[in-house]
Amino acid sequence: MSRLQVVSGKGGTGKTTVAAALALALATQGKRTLLVEVEGRQGIAQLFETEALPYEERKIAVAPGGGEVYALAIDPELALLDYLQMFYKLGSAGRALRKIGAIDFATTIAPGVRDVLLTGKACEAVRRKDRSGRFVYDYVVMDAPPTGRITRFLNVNDEVAGLAKIGPIHHQAQAVMRVLKSPETAVHLVTLLEEMPVQETVDGIAELRAARLPVGRVIVNMVRPQVLDPSALDLVAAVPRSSVARALSSAGLGGARRGGHAERLVEPLLAQAEEYAERYALETEQRAVLADLDVPLHELPLLAEGMDLAGLYALARELREQDVS
Known part of the structure; x- marks a missing residue:
């Protein structure tokens, strides 16, 4: 040292x-x-x-x-x-x-x-x-x-x-x-x-x-912190909105009927997931750049x-x- x-x-x-x-x-x-x-x-x-x-x-x-x-x-x-x-x-x-x-x-x-x-x-x-x-x-x-x-x-x-x-x-x-x-x-x-x-x-x-x-x-x-694993990120763009609404309803966040509380949460939730997916892709790319420097690499939260x-x-x-x- x-x-x-x-x-x-x-x-x-x-x-x-x-x-x-x-x-x-x-x-x-x-x-x-x-x-x-x-x-x-x-x-x-x-x-x-x-x-x-x-x-x-x-x-x-x-x-x-x-x-x-x-x-x-x-x-x-x-x-x-x-x-x-x-x-x-x-x-x-x-x-x-x-x-x-x-x-x-x-x-x-x-x-x-x-x-x-x-x-x-x-x-x-x-x-x-x-x-x-x-x-x-x-x-x-x-x-x-x-x-x-x-x-x-x-x-x-x-x-x-x-x-x-x-x-x-x-x-x-x-x-x-x-x-x-x-x-x-x-x-x-x-x-x-x-x-x-x-x-x-x-x-x-x-x-x-x-x-x-x-x-x-x-x-x-x-x-x-990593909040979604890569397999979950791959599903963000393709997941049906109705499935997300039903899952939210099952979790006790309101009914899945049109205009219901659960359905109003779908778009904001998916928008956040897409933003996280973009951020994750950027961070993965930058980690690869740093790895090519051939120096010890450490991370602090x-x-x-x-x-x-x-x-x-x-x-x-x-x-x-x-x-x-």
């Missing part, structure tokens, strides 16, 4: 939810996980029903078996101050740079600098050890940018290392890329069984592979009650049962 788990996905697929559930799953049985947010949306705080996260590592949950989940919302500006202090020992001079807006200027004029700081902070957490020489965190889970940006986001240090041939920036970028392009890292993509998210997943995996970044798993989120803290723990349990953790 890779120690840095990067979770991406098209907007709306629930990648932040999956990242949080994965962090809980990995923390089972006494493990310690750091869940990192890089987009500044405070989605992790909302999921765990806690106050907005500061720029510090804070425990936010306890997993089954006594494991712990910590969270960190990375602030690029403060990460740059850390970087300046680490490599140049600027101290108060770094704080002065912040006051005059030099940090905003640096991250605005060179957007790649921001991504270097974000990925660098996550990789530092992966490599960090305590005084006994043990890793501080067993796993680091990154709630990363969407699929369309993930390859450039992760590969930006490679570009920086090529531009800065010597010095601490070059060495820092190389150190980060050694983590990101090693077996220590796995990039997972979250999708739905719909055409656009699946196509974006296919494209994203192709880009990751071209950049030699390690592809992990595809996690299909919000999968609806749609929670009818909506997403809350209990639902998050339920998804973590699903991931453990599917041996994702």
Whole structure:
């Protein structure tokens, strides 16, 4: 199991939810996980029903078996101050740079600098050890940018290392890329069984592979339960309306006479069945597309009650049962 788990996905697929559930799953049985947010949306705080996260590592949950989940919302500006202090020992001079807006200027004029700081902070957490020489965190889970940006986001240090041939920036970028392009890292993509998210997943995996970044798993989120088996779906279009009305009447839903309650239910029921049949065919087609990617494929159910803290723990349990953790 890779120690840095990067979770991406098209907007709306629930990648932040999956990242949080994965962090809980990995923390089972006494493990310690750091869940990192890089987009500044405070989605992790909302999921765990806690106050907005500061720029510090804070425990936010306890997993089954006594494991712990910590969270960190990375602030690029403060990460740059850390970087300046680490490599140049600027101290108060770094704080002065912040006051005059030099940090905003640096991250605005060179957007790649921001991504270097974000990925660098996550990789530092992966490599960090305590005084006994043990890793501080067993796993680091990154709630990363969407699929369309993930390859450039992760590969930006490679570009920086090529531009800065010597010095601490070059060495820092190389150190980060050694983590990101090693077996220590796995990039997972979250999708739905719909055409656009699946196509974006296919494209994203192709880009990751071209950049030699390690592809992990595809996690299909919000999968609806199967309510009709394939043999029943084949009968939907051909079933006689009168037979459906008689069956409804036998079930105690009114008489089958014309205009009766049971007969009024026939068309809406069959329309729902036809809509379900179309949806089932689409999902079957998209599953086949994902199966051709030759990566491990997992599915998480749609929670009818909506997403809350209990639902998050339920998804973590699903991931453990599917041996994702």
